[in-house]
Amino acid sequence: MFKKILSAVLVCILSALCFSACTPMQTENTSSADKGRFSVVCTIFAEYDWVREILGSHLKEASVTYLLSDGSDLHHYQPSAPDLDKISECDIFIYVGGESDEWVQPALDTIKNPSMQTVNLMEILGENAIELPQPKIRLSKLDKDGDGVIDENEYVEPDPIYDEHVWLSLRNAQTFCSAITDVICNVDSQNEQDYRSNLDSYNSQLAALDKKFRIMFSEAKKHALIFGDRFPFRYFTYDYELDWYSAVDTCKKDFQTTETQIKALAKQVAYFHSNTIFTIEGTDPSVAQAIIDLTEKKNQKIAVLDSGQFVTEKQIKKGKTYLSSMLENYDILEEALN
Ligand SMILES: [Zn+2]
Numbered sequence: 001m002f003k004k005i006l007s008a009v010l011v012c013i014l015s016a017l018c019f020s021a022c023t024p025m026q027t028e029n030t031s032s033a034d035k036g037r038f039s040v041v042c043t044i045f046a047e048y049d050w051v052r053e054i055l056g057s058h059l060k061e062a063s064v065t066y067l068l069s070d071g072s073d074l075h076h077y078q079p080s081a082p083d084l085d086k087i088s089e090c091d092i093f094i095y096v097g098g099e100s101d102e103w104v105q106p107a108l109d110t111i112k113n114p115s116m117q118t119v120n121l122m123e124i125l126g127e128n129a130i131e132l133p134q135p136k137i138r139l140s141k142l143d144k145d146g147d148g149v150i151d152e153n154e155y156v157e158p159d160p161i162y163d164e165h166v167w168l169s170l171r172n173a174q175t176f177c178s179a180i181t182d183v184i185c186n187v188d189s190q191n192e193q194d195y196r197s198n199l200d201s202y203n204s205q206l207a208a209l210d211k212k213f214r215i216m217f218s219e220a221k222k223h224a225l226i227f228g229d230r231f232p233f234r235y236f237t238y239d240y241e242l243d244w245y246s247a248v249d250t251c252k253k254d255f256q257t258t259e260t261q262i263k264a265l266a267k268q269v270a271y272f273h274s275n276t277i278f279t280i281e282g283t284d285p286s287v288a289q290a291i292i293d294l295t296e297k298k299n300q301k302i303a304v305l306d307s308g309q310f311v312t313e314k315q316i317k318k319g320k321t322y323l324s325s326m327l328e329n330y331d332i333l334e335e336a337l338n
Helices: 002-022 045-061 081-089 104-108 121-128 141-145 170-187 189-219 234-239 259-271 286-293 313-317 322-336
Strands: 039-042 063-066 092-095 117-120 137-140 150-156 224-227 243-246 276-280 301-305
Touching: 039 045, 039 081, 045 063, 045 092, 045 170, 045 189, 045 322, 081 104, 092 170, 117 121, 117 170, 121 170, 170 189, 170 234, 189 322, 224 259, 243 259, 259 286, 276 286, 276 322, 286 301, 301 322
Parallel strands: 039 063, 039 092, 092 117, 224 243, 224 276, 276 301
Antiparallel strands: 137 150
16 A cells, blocks of 8 residues: 555656656746737747747747757657647747658647748758768669669669758858748737847847857868767858868767777867867767877867757756857857867
8 A cells, every 4th residue: 555655656756847847948928918919839949049039028928938948859859748739729830840850740730720820940941951961872673673683883862861950050040030030920910010120130149140250260270170979060160161070970869980980080180280179068078088089199178069959948047048159159169279
């Protein structure tokens, strides 16, 4: 009997803990006059922060949800039943639209709000999305003739996959904020002037930081970034024409690195006289350290660049914003490249 009671208590405690840890972050809708004006659901932190900036003083009149506020990895996120309810009933749903968002279309197929507006960042980027490198697929004669004989010389191109870390470009961010503002104005035209004015002010800040990066990189002594980690900064490095070398081409979480790759990266460190090996937030620095251990000087630093992929509610409450995170990256990069 005692065991039964104990397990029941434990289940209750665990459920309560899970509920508090797994509930997405949501801004308060505090104005009774405007209560229920509209709701926005965002998948990633950057989208959530951009919406806050565009709404400005009207933020308290809307309800804005950030789905991954427990720091979940967007590459492995699957919505819970309450998340799906939120999406189904919201007025505006903002998502990245890349390969990690395969769950989105089935979710949208069941929406309860027929007038919901969606913002798909990858779709907005269109042909400016950057294709990821993929090995060609060897075509066997089995595929063609059914005899199972491999023809070593025939390959097929795989379907293209595009890099989904689109928010890491300050230039893309301006395009996305403009598109998000258009949709917010459609839903709440009453405050259109304020939203457009907030957008102008915010896009000016994004453009100013983009310029600051451009000047810093053009004057920097070094122009190559060595990552002992997965690599989500393809759009960022593309904007500033930076060379980059990483332990893995993509942003897969459980990547494998061979000794040959680590040796090759150590040679790049020596070639570019790099004093810093980069990792991204929340990952194990062991690959970066292995690279350093193979260099002659072994005195390089490991620095963490923030890719904004695992931002938690706690960090937001402490004041983290998209711009503050990019500014921190600026300081780290400025030190590393000079
Ligand atoms: Zn990623």
